[in-house]
Amino acid sequence: MRMVSIQTEDFSIEHETNQLRVSTPEAGGIATFTGLVSDLNREQKIESLFLEHYPGMTEKQLEQIVDQAEQRWKLLGTRIIHRVGLLHPQDQIVFVGVSSRHRKDCFEACQFIMDYLKTHATIWKKESSEQQSEWLDARESDKAEEQKWK
Amino acid sequence: MRMVSIQTEDFSIEHETNQLRVSTPEAGGIATFTGLVSDLNREQKIESLFLEHYPGMTEKQLEQIVDQAEQRWKLLGTRIIHRVGLLHPQDQIVFVGVSSRHRKDCFEACQFIMDYLKTHATIWKKESSEQQSEWLDARESDKAEEQKWK
């Protein structure tokens, strides 16, 4: 069971984990990651974040990332939601939830999906502080996170 | 911000992650793990699970595990809930939620806490299937999971 959604609407982590529980009754655990809009970046107070994506390609890439995760770990269910549009500090940006028989598979697959999503999904962030509005640069640390799965 | 609870009542993952969001506004992410009662163990259909614990000692040990996690990673908030009493397949057993600025810290600390909880917290499971009722033995795989953090 998998679900991938790019949406402007907020999501409920309760709803998402319940979907995983109900659809995969043999699961022993669910690992999730929820990304939030931070209130600070490089010492600047963030006022808002605008997220743009490449409709169609992003969904396709996320499906491919789930394919890879399913080849590497024994997974039962995977749900990925990425929000786009205008967001503010503390808003939820991204959700990845993975259910499996064993917690090691859940944890590793969830982290793998987040690391690959960060470096592969065609989504871009523009950050606005009081001073300025600018498109963010890709982070070296995100590339390093991805490399560890090679 | 930390919270440790041993309780018979069920919990809401939405409530727990909201508590982490609200109390740690500088968080960039929240990693969670929810352990569920599986419907199968060693090829037998599970009817129920009874969890017993050592009141006082369990809470103390969980606090010590959080202390260790906070020494190893930069964490903002940690919430641990472990249920005890009579549970049934698909019921939630355990919740670990960790918020941090960076996702790597969240993921690693959440997995570390689960691995240590499995091998250190004074909680015991008695499993009932149609055939029998028996106290579970500690798993070698759980010891191996704990060892990797040494």
Place this chain on the structure above:
Amino acid sequence: MQVLYFASIREQLGLEAEQIEFSADTSNVQALIAYLCSIHDERWSEALGDPNLLVSVNQELSSLDTGLTGTDEVAFFPPVTGG
């Protein structure tokens, strides 16, 4: 001192807790085990002789040579299986 039994050990002994008078015979964990076996039936020597048995003193994991005093809380239990 207070002696507690948990999980399979508790079930095996049919006892949750007992109060033991502190004496020279209970000055460390090993001595306490020998004393408990001497005052109870063979279920105690079976349960407390299990090589996987764990023991805590005042809610800290301890070993056979951990010293005891009259106000200690000692607990015997099998390897943990929570999570």
Place this chain on the structure above:
Amino acid sequence: MQVLYFASIREQLGLEAEQIEFSADTSNVQALIAYLCSIHDERWSEALGDPNLLVSVNQELSSLDTGLTGTDEVAFFPPVTGG
């Protein structure tokens, strides 16, 4: 073929998408870039000359020598920053 621009590239060019007639001048990605620079102002040579520029053809990440046909969808964008 359909050419799309995203994020900072889109803003820099002030353009989201354009329709380009397929020809010998647009037979691969590198040729298409040269053609786009020739029909537009210097913003194109700046944006499409960025060494970090990424390109996809039919929604698959591609490279400068990826061949093109008249029905392809080509997109130019900066490194991704989602998550």
